[in-house]
Amino acid sequence: MPVPPKTPQHPKAPPDPRPGPKAARPDAPDPTASPATLARLHAACFTRPRPWSAAEFATLLAAPDTLLAAVPDGFGLARVTLDEAELLTLAVAPAARGKRLGTRLLADLLARAATRGATCLVLEVAADNLPARALYARAGFAQVGRRPGYYGGTDALLLRVAFPARRNFLARSAR
Numbered sequence: 001m002p003v004p005p006k007t008p009q010h011p012k013a014p015p016d017p018r019p020g021p022k023a024a025r026p027d028a029p030d031p032t033a034s035p036a037t038l039a040r041l042h043a044a045c046f047t048r049p050r051p052w053s054a055a056e057f058a059t060l061l062a063a064p065d066t067l068l069a070a071v072p073d074g075f076g077l078a079r080v081t082l083d084e085a086e087l088l089t090l091a092v093a094p095a096a097r098g099k100r101l102g103t104r105l106l107a108d109l110l111a112r113a114a115t116r117g118a119t120c121l122v123l124e125v126a127a128d129n130l131p132a133r134a135l136y137a138r139a140g141f142a143q144v145g146r147r148p149g150y151y152g153g154t155d156a157l158l159l160r161v162a163f164p165a166r167r168n169f170l171a172r173s174a175r
């Protein structure tokens with residue numbers, strides 16, 4: 001996933017939405033998040049190489065292995081492949097940050113991924129994205145790899161958390 005510290009960037013194209021061979025059942029549609037809303041939020045949080053379009057979000061949301069957690073000012077998407085979940089993106093509108101929305105969204109995705117049979121969640125984060133790294137550290141993620149220069153001169157860190165995620169993190173998300 002993204003991000004230089006001041007202007008978050010997303011270096012990846014949207015993932016291939018085709019389901020894996022053992023895709024789980026789709027989640028119920030989430031009325032708080034239309035593809036257009038997600039695209040707008042994504043554009044406010046990520047700019048490089050380009051924000052994901054509403055059409056791309058529609059395709060992702062239609063895929064049976066995609067998990068969505070959404071509130072009016074933020075959302076997260078994950079994908080479950082067999083016993084591993086991958087965080088595709090996590091975004092909170094700039095004006096709504098610091099209110100634990102990111103924590104709630106991540107906790108929601110962790111819970112949903114576990115329900116789908118995942119035993120861990122992996123993600124990529126820019127080494128200089130300190131807010132996101134702090135959030136993931138609190139959730140119990142550990143670094144399992146590094147991709148030098150992946151974000152145009154900034155390294156990507158590969159993080160992983162095995163389930164169950166930290167009990168106190170999940171409790172914090174409810175406050």
Ligand SMILES: CC(C)(COP(=O)(O)OP(=O)(O)OC[C@H]1O[C@@H](n2cnc3c(N)ncnc32)[C@H](O)[C@@H]1OP(=O)(O)O)[C@@H](O)C(=O)NCCC(=O)NCCS
Nearest residue numbers: 001090091092097098099100101102103125131132134135
């Ligand atoms: C990363 C992001 C989702 C965090 O959302 P958020 O709602 O502000 O996060 P929370 O309020 O839940 O904060 C959770 C923890 O993250 C850390 N954190 C959040 N903002 C921080 C900041 N500006 N500086 C340092 N740590 C920060 C803190 O440890 C915080 O815990 P605390 O509330 O006990 O202090 C948000 O900053 C964002 O959308 N950034 C741009 C997109 C992005 O980088 N996404 C992640 C890509 S890997």
